[in-house]
Amino acid sequence: MFLTSIFRAYSRLAVFAVGILLGIQVPSFVEQYNQRIDAHFREVNINISGFQDTADRLFDGDLEALIAYYANSNDAVFESDAGSIRLVVTRYNRLLVERSALDSNAFAVAMHVMFAADQEFYQEAMRQYSYTVPLNSIAIQWGLAVAIFITLILDLTIFIFRKYYGLAKLRKSNVAHN
Known part of the structure; x- marks a missing residue:
């Protein structure tokens, strides 16, 4: 349980870091x-x-x-x-x-x-x-925005999957008991 929690936390940090790296590319790519x-x-x-x-x-x-x-x-x-x-x-x-x-x-x-x-x-x-890797305010803003957006999408996807999976599991157990 503890290792799973740590893995989940570091995975979210890695996704966030990748989001920042992708996001800071946006202004530079648009300029090019x-x-x-x-x-x-x-x-x-x-x-x-x-x-x-x-x-x-x-x-x-x-x-x-x-x-x-x-x-x-x-x-x-x-x-x-x-x-x-x-x-x-x-x-x-x-x-x-x-x-x-x-x-x-x-x-x-x-x-x-x-x-x-x-x-x-x-x-x-x-x-x-x-x-x-520009370190100007626009690039940093884009990096944070993309990182937050990707992390939010990932968290919502996991939340929806767990809800759906939990409901499906609950229905199966209800069908098995009836």
């Missing part, structure tokens, strides 16, 4: 993701600028009209380039959506990055992520 989105946006902005200039001069700024013109051209090079321009425009729009999602409060940004981020950029950020 944001930097990655910014870098990609600057790059795609340069790539699209020439096409946007042409669209501004000849199609009242409508890139879709420029793409349609290229696609409907009798020139095979222009037809081929229509697909390339569409890829650049699509990427630009995806990055624009990500940038607007990242322009919010810290909690909303973290939730977006964890649960709704563009998967291509998220996976790229995960592959390139360098783990850090």
Whole structure:
């Protein structure tokens, strides 16, 4: 009984410590993701600028009209380039959506990055992520919040399991006695 109690206490401490270590990564990962989105946006902005200039001069700024013109051209090079321009425009729009999602409060940004981020950029950020142990107030707050949340979820799960298991055991004993 004593060893079980000690094991349970140390297990909860270990879960709490893991929660802190995971939680302090959140602001750092969000920052690295944001930097990655910014870098990609600057790059795609340069790539699209020439096409946007042409669209501004000849199609009242409508890139879709420029793409349609290229696609409907009798020139095979222009037809081929229509697909390339569409890829650049699509990427630009995806990055624009990500940038607007990242322009919010810290909690909303973290939730977006964890649960709704563009998967291509998220996976790229995960592959390139360098783990850090920042000791600033935001990282510590995130660490404590995640640790408390994970510990609370674990405790509630164990509580519910014990309640359910206890009720099932009680029902079995009542059925056996009747």
